[in-house]
Amino acid sequence: MNFTLTPEQEDIRKLVADFAAKKIAPTAAERDEKELFPRALFDEMGKLGFLGLPYPEEYGGGGMDFVAYALAVEEISKACASTGIGLSVHVSLCSWPIFKYGTEEQKQKYLKPLAEGAKLGAFGLTEPNAGTDVGGATTTAVKDGDSYVINGTKVFNTNGGEAEIEVVFAVTNKESGPVKGMSAFIVEKGTPGFSYGKKEIKMGIRSSVQRELIFENCRVPAVNLLGKEGEGFKIAMTALDGGRIGVAAQSVGIAQAAMEAAIKYPKERVQFGKPIASQQAINFLLAEMATKIDAARLLTLRAAYDKSNHLPYAKEAAMAKMFASDTAMQVATDAVQVFGGYGFSREYPVERLMRDAKITQIYEGTNQAQKMVIAGNILR
Ligand SMILES: Cc1cc2nc3c(=O)[nH]c(=O)nc-3n(C[C@H](O)[C@H](O)[C@H](O)COP(=O)(O)OP(=O)(O)OC[C@H]3O[C@@H](n4cnc5c(N)ncnc54)[C@H](O)[C@@H]3O)c2cc1C
DSSP: OOOSOOHHHHHHHHHHHHHIIIIIHHHHHHHHHHTOOOHHHHHHHHHTTGGGTTSOGGGTOOOOOHHHHHHHHHHHHHHOHHHHHHHHIIIIIIIHHHHHHOOHHHIIIIIHHHHHTSSOEEEEOOBTTBSSOGGGOOOEEEEETTEEEEEEEEEEEETTTTOSEEEEEEESOGGGHHHHSEEEEEEETTOTTEEEEEEOOOSSOTTSOEEEEEEEEEEEEGGGEESSTTOHHHHHHHHHHHHHHHHHHHHHHHHHHHHHHHHHHHHHOEETTEEGGGSHHHHHHHHHHHHHHHHHHHHHHHHHHHHHTTOOOHHHHHHHHHHHHHHHHHHHHHHHHHHTHHHHSTTSTHHHHHHHHHHHTTSSSOHHHHHHHHHHHHHO
16 A cells, blocks of 8 residues: 555646646635636646546546546645636546547547637536436437437536536436436537526635526537437436545645644734644644544545546545545634634635535535445445
């Protein structure tokens, strides 16, 4: 067993950390305040190769592994969790299903520009009445000649409106039931019949964008069917297994940022004639933060390693996502406590980190859903 990063992984971590500190962190608070999506930063990250790290060079990727990708998501999320989730959705939920299930033509046409960062990706699964219960989806796709006609509404679509490429799930055969009746499609922005509804106004990750996707007789070429008809549920679930590694890495980044702030402040804040860092109550909080973050990072990198090495990783990713997101929430909340009243003030970053942490316990399957995945695996 080896707990050290390879020189390539360490190099990419440093490169991303440096970019995040110089380019992403300085505008994070303002973008959160004004709810601005950082498209220019995504373009820059694309040019640096961050948007296709784990994909082969022949498809425009960086030829690295999912450990390098997880390290990149952590470093970016430490600077800005909104940018971190945009990256994670792009790489894990949009590019990966095309890489895994796409035809050679689909990979050349869609994966390559995604991995090169020329286009941004998104993933449309959730519907108004189908969240945890994915099988409750009612968006339909009906084959008509050499096209499919899609009708329905998707909600909470991260990168929605910005993304040029969407992987969208729709029922192609109601009689086969939710598991076998769903199919996946690649839908391009600008396709007639595909438009955007309301933009979500949120508690946290406010510089990330979530929009409603509306499909009204949207005609998609049959060659844009991803995988086979009826494979949509499997494609969605396996994409989410990988997506959870990204959310876990995002959570570790948020927690690390909160802890670093909570280490710095008590050394400077004097009460009762001495820095509050000398109080055991503060020390113990920091000790718990550091231990939980280490454990969360190890779980995350273990799941990323397993994915890279073609080992089973669904349970491992669910464990990492659940533990890391709970850690992010706990650490960010405790960091606010360490800052006292100033932690509640928007003058310091910990209140944003606390707001950002909450969503990691909810999306890509709530932590209750992760328990279903973990229990299902260990009982099998
Ligand atoms: C900011 C944000 C970004 C998102 N991005 C995307 C995206 O890009 N693409 C996409 O497709 N979706 C996206 N989502 C949707 C997200 O994945 C869902 O919100 C999430 O899966 C939960 O679904 P729901 O909100 O419908 O909650 P519900 O399913 O209604 O759940 C509500 C509560 O009930 C619990 N619950 C439900 N069923 C059970 C059960 N069987 N046992 C125990 N507890 C249960 C849940 O754990 C939760 O606590 C996003 C959501 C948000 C808020």
